[in-house]
Amino acid sequence: MAVEFTILGRGRAGRALAAAWGGRAALADHGSRPEGLVLLAVPDRAVAELAEAFPGRCVHLAGSLHLPGVPSAHPLTSFDGEARDWTGTPLAITGAVPDGLRRAFGDLGFAAFDLPAELKPLYHAAAVLASGHAATLWLGAENLLRAQGVALPGRGILPLAEATLRNVARLGAEGRTGPFVRGDDATVARDAEALPEPWRGIFLELGRSLR
Numbered sequence: 434m435a436v437e438f439t440i441l442g443r444g445r446a447g448r449a450l451a452a453a454w455g456g457r458a459a460l461a462d463h464g465s466r467p468e469g470l471v472l473l474a475v476p477d478r479a480v481a482e483l484a485e486a487f488p489g490r491c492v493h494l495a496g497s498l499h500l501p502g503v504p505s506a507h508p509l510t511s512f513d514g515e516a517r518d519w520t521g522t523p524l525a526i527t528g529a530v531p532d533g534l535r536r537a538f539g540d541l542g543f544a545a546f547d548l549p550a551e552l553k554p555l556y557h558a559a560a561v562l563a564s565g566h567a568a569t570l571w572l573g574a575e576n577l578l579r580a581q582g583v584a585l586p587g588r589g590i591l592p593l594a595e596a597t598l599r600n601v602a603r604l605g606a607e608g609r610t611g612p613f614v615r616g617d618d619a620t621v622a623r624d625a626e627a628l629p630e631p632w633r634g635i636f637l638e639l640g641r642s643l644r
Contacts, residue, residue, distance in 0.1 A: 437533060438470035441483065445512040446494060447474035453516035453541050470531060472506075492530050497557035499550040504528030506535070507557075508543055511564055519543055525556060567594075570635075577632065606643065613640035 439459045440447045450472075451460040461467055463475060466486060473483055473493040480493045484503045493500070496507035509523040520542035526535070527548050535545055548556055575590050600608030612620040621640065625633050 436469075437537065438472055439465070439467040440472045440474050441465060441467070442474035444474060444476075445514040446508075448514040449512045449516055450474065450541075452514075453519075454537060457537060470534065472534065492534055496525065496560060497554050499527060499553050502528075504530045505553075506530050506538060506545075507548075508538070509560060525553075527553060573632065577628070609643070611640075 435456075436459045437457045439461050440451050441461050441463060443460060443462060447460060451458050458472070459467065463479065463483070469490065471487045471491040473480055473487075473491055475483060475493075477495045477498045480495050480498055480503075481500060484491055484493065484500055491503065493503060493505045494507055495505055496509075499505070505525070505527045507525040507527075508519065509525065510517075510519060522543050524538050524543035524545045525548040526545050527550050538545065571590055571594050575585065578585065597608070597610075600610070602608070612618075612624065621637075625637055628636055
């Protein structure tokens with residue numbers, strides 16, 4: 434199979450996509466200067482400089498950053514360096530991404546949609562809330578318990594997180610449970626009092642945000 438484009442960057446996103454595309458994509462280091470179409474799978478801070486090295490023939494993966502004249506394709510997922518089933522995963526397209534690359538993402542199951550440049554920061558902030566911040570909350574909750582000598586058995590807090598996501602995926606906002614949803618103010622107050630700052634403020638602000 435002929436190589437169609439090069440992925441620049443050996444981080445988790447670059448490795449995962451290269452593994453999924455197989456012989457269609459070459460994987461190269463930041464310092465490489467390949468010919469043809471280049472997909473920049475690099476940190477946001479490196480995109481602008483590298484884009485200058487491939488004028489008119491590169492696409493970057495940054496979800497928040499917009500560079501005039503440089504198209505982007507941002508997969509709305511969390512990469513771990515391995516090829517996965519990305520069927521139905523949104524792919525935010527900004528600018529004129531080459532048709533061949535759009536097809537390559539589509540072949541992996543990504544669902545492309547057009548995202549205006551001015552909405553990229555809001556889109557990416559929402560993604561951070563749903564992913565990075567959610568993970569911080571889960572890990573922080575376990576750390577709070579562990580600090581008081583409570584070690585959850587089995588898989589810890591993950592079954593709760595997974596069940597919550599399943600319920601929300603199936604029922605939307607109706608999938609939320611807990612004292613804030615029930616309007617149980619006494620329980621909310623008791624729970625909040627048990628938390629140190631800044632967790633107490635986070636607990637109350639997040640709990641009240643969708644009431």
